[in-house]
Amino acid sequence: MDVETAIALVLSATAVSTATEAGRAIWQSLATLGRWATGRGSGSDAEPAAVPESPEERQALVGHIVDQARGDEEFAGQLTRWATEHQESVRLTVDLSRGTVHNTIAPGARIQGQVIQARDIHGNISFGS
Template identity: 40%
Template sequence: MDPVTAGALVAAVNAAASGAGGEAGRRALESFGTLVRRVLRRGEGEPAGGPEPDPAAIPYDDGARLRQLADLLVERARQDPEFGRDLAAWMREHGETAGEPGAVHNQIGGNARITGPVVQGRDFHGPISFG
């Protein structure tokens, strides 16, 4: 089994968060939240002081904090083989397509109504303008 990397995990979480309006995205984030809760708990299944970690508070819009969380999850996966298997399974289901690291799969779906220009891609640098 290939180890999960923090970068791939961040990409998968971002993809799930961007699709969170749909049922599949919502399920992906719920299952990711379950994994996060497992790591943020300490000891004999007790929360590490304070309230139960809230997966809804995962910093999807804060790249640095999300990367810290991904680093924590990857480190725990190295220490705990069962968690590592579960995280790898989540990545297989919700992560980048196997064999295509860095691949971009943009889509607009559901009940989307597009009324103007759309830009899809990855790693944009510099201005984008229409018109």
């Protein structure tokens, strides 16, 4: 993954809320990455980075990460590693926050019985009588 793709992933994270556990985990990891960029996140005694709660705090963090990645080759490498590690969780969380669900059964999957794929189910589901 190149640095511009990693930056695009970080920018898409701005759509992620901190209201869910998945969203908090993404922002915690981004905050830790931001601390690393400033040199405050290194060492075993470093305090955990605070999760940015407001949209303004999240935007400022993303701006800092983007600026740092474009100006510091070592940090760009860190960001690329972060993006590679977190790309699926960011994309899934962004999709869910937008109300989008992509149900997939992998090619070659062996299915025995019925399959239900859905986003929200309200009420019972039954097969047959």
